[in-house]
Amino acid sequence: MLRLYDNHLSGNGYKPRLLLAHLGRAYERVEVDTLKGATRTPEFLARNPNGRIPLLELEDGTHLAESNAILFYLAEDSPFLPSDRLARALTLQWMFFEQYSHEPFIAVARHWIQHAEMTESQRSQLPDKRAGGDAALAVMEEHLREADWFGGDGMTIADIALYAYTHVADEGGFDLGSYPAVGDWLARVRERPGHVPMEPVAEGVIAPTES
Ligand SMILES: N[C@@H](CCC(=O)N[C@@H](CS)C(=O)NCC(=O)O)C(=O)O
Known part of the structure; x- marks a missing residue:
C-alpha cells in the first residue's frame, strides 16, 4: 500500500491527499510534526534528504518527494494528467x-x-x-x-x-x-465529486472514496 508522510496543516501535503481521494486510491497516512523538527531526524532524512513532507513511499519502498512530482506520478493514466x-x-x-x-x-x-x-x-x-x-x-x-x-x-x-x-x-x-x-x-x-477538504485529516489507512 502507498504511504504518505504528511502534515495536516500543509497545502503541499493536501495536494496528494486530494488527488488520491479523486482517484479512489487507498493509502496509509503518517502525520509528521514539521513544527517540531520531525522531518529533520536521521530516520526521516534517510527517506528524504531534503527533510520535507509530503513524501510518498511506494509499495516497493522507493521514496518520492516534491508535491508536484508526486501528483505527476499518481496521475499517470488518469484524466488529471492530459495525454495531449x-x-x-x-x-x-x-x-x-x-x-x-x-x-x-x-x-x-x-x-x-x-x-x-x-x-x-x-x-x-x-x-x-x-x-x-x-x-x-x-x-x-x-x-x-x-x-x-x-x-x-x-x-x-x-x-x-x-x-x-x-x-x-x-x-x-x-x-x-x-x-x-x-x-x-x-x-x-x-x-467536483470526490472532493475532500484540507481539514480535518484522518489518520492511518485512508479508504478509497467514490470519484
Ligand atoms: N517544494 C516542496 C516544499 C515542501 C515543504 O515546504 N514542506 C514543508 C511543509 S509545507 C516541510 O516539510 N517543512 C518542514 C521542514 O522544512 O523541516 C513540495 O512542493 O513538496
Missing part, C-alpha cells in the same frame, strides 16, 4: 508557476501568520510576500477570465497544485474577493 502533448506541457507550466511564483509567497505568508511566531526579519519581508502573492493571483485571474481550468479542458493536477494554497490564501492576508474568476474556479474545484 501540449496540454501535458501546459499542466507542467502551471505546476512550475505554482512552485516558483505562487507557493513561496502565498504559502509562506500563511505559514508565518498562522503557524509560527513571526520574527522581525519575517515581519519586514511580509510586504514583499504580499506583493508576490497578489501578482500570482492576478496572473491566475487573467487566465481564468478565458478558461475554466489550468492545463487542459478539464480539471488537471495543475488545478490541484494551485488550489491547495489559493483556497486558504485569506489565511495569509490575501483578499480573494479581488479575484472573482479565481473565486469561481475555487468553487468548481470544491464542487
